[in-house]
Amino acid sequence: MSSGTTARKPVRRRRAQRGSGEQLRPEIVKAAKDLLAASANADAVSIRAVAEAVGVTPPSIYLHFEDKNQLLSAVVVDVFAELDAAMLTAGEGVEAPLGRLRAFGLAYVKFAVSHPEHYRLATMDPCPKPVDEVDEVLRSSSFVHFMQTVVDCMDAGIFAAGDPLPVTFQLWAAAHGIASLVIAKPYLPWGDIEAFADRGLCAAALGQATGDLLGGKPTLDVVAAWLAEQKGAAS
Amino acid sequence: MSSGTTARKPVRRRRAQRGSGEQLRPEIVKAAKDLLAASANADAVSIRAVAEAVGVTPPSIYLHFEDKNQLLSAVVVDVFAELDAAMLTAGEGVEAPLGRLRAFGLAYVKFAVSHPEHYRLATMDPCPKPVDEVDEVLRSSSFVHFMQTVVDCMDAGIFAAGDPLPVTFQLWAAAHGIASLVIAKPYLPWGDIEAFADRGLCAAALGQATGDLLGGKPTLDVVAAWLAEQKGAAS
DNA sequence: CCGCTAACTTATCGCTGCTAACTTATCGCC
DNA sequence: GGCGATAAGTTAGCAGCGATAAGTTAGCGG
Numbered sequence: 001m002s003s004g005t006t007a008r009k010p011v012r013r014r015r016a017q018r019g020s021g022e023q024l025r026p027e028i029v030k031a032a033k034d035l036l037a038a039s040a041n042a043d044a045v046s047i048r049a050v051a052e053a054v055g056v057t058p059p060s061i062y063l064h065f066e067d068k069n070q071l072l073s074a075v076v077v078d079v080f081a082e083l084d085a086a087m088l089t090a091g092e093g094v095e096a097p098l099g100r101l102r103a104f105g106l107a108y109v110k111f112a113v114s115h116p117e118h119y120r121l122a123t124m125d126p127c128p129k130p131v132d133e134v135d136e137v138l139r140s141s142s143f144v145h146f147m148q149t150v151v152d153c154m155d156a157g158i159f160a161a162g163d164p165l166p167v168t169f170q171l172w173a174a175a176h177g178i179a180s181l182v183i184a185k186p187y188l189p190w191g192d193i194e195a196f197a198d199r200g201l202c203a204a205a206l207g208q209a210t211g212d213l214l215g216g217k218p219t220l221d222v223v224a225a226w227l228a229e230q231k232g233a234a235s
Numbered sequence: 236m237s238s239g240t241t242a243r244k245p246v247r248r249r250r251a252q253r254g255s256g257e258q259l260r261p262e263i264v265k266a267a268k269d270l271l272a273a274s275a276n277a278d279a280v281s282i283r284a285v286a287e288a289v290g291v292t293p294p295s296i297y298l299h300f301e302d303k304n305q306l307l308s309a310v311v312v313d314v315f316a317e318l319d320a321a322m323l324t325a326g327e328g329v330e331a332p333l334g335r336l337r338a339f340g341l342a343y344v345k346f347a348v349s350h351p352e353h354y355r356l357a358t359m360d361p362c363p364k365p366v367d368e369v370d371e372v373l374r375s376s377s378f379v380h381f382m383q384t385v386v387d388c389m390d391a392g393i394f395a396a397g398d399p400l401p402v403t404f405q406l407w408a409a410a411h412g413i414a415s416l417v418i419a420k421p422y423l424p425w426g427d428i429e430a431f432a433d434r435g436l437c438a439a440a441l442g443q444a445t446g447d448l449l450g451g452k453p454t455l456d457v458v459a460a461w462l463a464e465q466k467g468a469a470s
Numbered sequence: 471c472c473g474c475t476a477a478c479t480t481a482t483c484g485c486t487g488c489t490a491a492c493t494t495a496t497c498g499c500c
Numbered sequence: 501g502g503c504g505a506t507a508a509g510t511t512a513g514c515a516g517c518g519a520t521a522a523g524t525t526a527g528c529g530g
Binding site for chain 3 (some may be wrong): 024056057059060063
Binding site (some may be wrong): 046 | 516518520
């Protein structure tokens with residue numbers, strides 16, 4: 001009877017058409033992603049929970065993913081695509097390279113704060129992935145777009161010309177530091193998070209540019225002297 | 236027979252003295268910490284594994300810790316103490332405030348890279364902790380020492396005088412960004428990690444100081460103009 | 471209508487965190 | 501020495517986890 005008190009699965013999927021077994025896969029990924037977003041702690045995303053959300057029994061998951069890590073990796077790919085879209089939207093129509101860099105960074109942090117569990121999974125969890133993850137990261141859309149903007153900044157004379165990769169890493173680390181710290185310790189008095197992020201990102205870019213001005217790798221004395229000089233000139 | 240193939244526990248602790256049940260607690264923490272350091276993935280630290288390492292049965296753990304999270308929290312406290320010690324050692328004898336700041340930051344990143352699983356547990360895992368964790372973080376030794384050095388930098392005129400907390404947060408985020416990203420994506424071509432950290436930390440400090448010079452919260456135009464001006468003056 | 475097989479299920483294993491209930495060693499005390 | 505009291509630690513077991521082996525069912529070609 002339909003109103004039974006047993007915990008029988010309420011909704012059972014119809015079996016897929018003969019050739020279209022693959023249609024279940026994206027549904028599984030979406031269910032896992034939604035489950036991750038809905039529950040604060042990541043280990044609430046169990047194979048069993050995902051299976052029930054999709055309306056299928058747990059072993060069916062393994063017809064589409066080798067193990068749980070592969071499923072989560074698929075979720076991560078999805079998350080990165082979403083992040084890239086958010087960044088592109090934020091940078092749309094911003095002509096100045098430095099402005100676009102800022103827009104990207106702010107969008108990055110904003111995305112992380114809005115989807116903390118997704119961001120945590122994508123960037124903080126020890127996710128054993130396939131071999132060529134180097135390429136997967138370095139060629140991901142968001143990273144490529146970000147680095148291209150760094151190149152634009154170099155062309156505009158904002159950063160010293162050279163290999164954009166280290167600078168991109170530095171700015172990425174700055175954005176990630178803000179995002180991950182705010183996510184990991186949300187109870188600390190950060191104040192307005194967007195303002196905090198803006199200040200940190202601006203400082204990072206400014207610091208990189210200024211470091212270039214001082215000759216790439218300035219000694220502490222040079223930095224201190226320069227700061228004193230600037231301070232004197234400003235007053 | 237003593238050489239049987241059964242998985243019988245090889246070492247069984249002697250029962251503790253009557254009043255000294257508490258002596259097991261630090262041993263449990265140490266075992267958990269060592270286990271975490273030895274195994275790459277954090278969930279290899281199971282109650283059963285810890286119990287066996289100490290030479291005790293699993294339920295005995297619960298005589299000293301309410302649950303697994305409490306045990307891990309105790310490990311985190313230990314880790315933070317170790318981090319603070321490392322930072323203090325690194326800053327010892329460095330008189331210049333900016334130099335001490337740099338020494339602290341480098342020691343911070345170095346510690347994180349040397350003890351990735353410890354650092355991950357302490358700063359990246361969603362650790363449900365007791366109520367007043369705000370105080371626990373803000374009054375932890377390492378944070379206090381770090382912020383004091385920021386104050387020293389303000390007194391020395393390196394940073395604009397004011398509330399040291401936001402600046403400390405910013406610099407912490409910079410250090411954490413570098414540390415956590417290097418830990419999370421160790422396969423990326425960071426180059427020499429200490430150099431990368433030095434550059435990022437220097438840039439962060441420089442960026443904060445320069446941001447102050449430009450009036451606290453400069454607009455993009457001001458920043459771009461200032462950079463162009465500096466560039467012109469330098470050439 | 472039949473057999474093949476893709477798609478999915480049932481049943482189960484070994485593991486986990488955790489708990490209830492039991493045992494044992496050590497203590498002060500007589 | 502013997503004796504309860506109780507701290508310290510055990511055995512046995514629960515529910516839930518990821519994962520697998522083996523069975524079942526539905527749809528399609530012939």
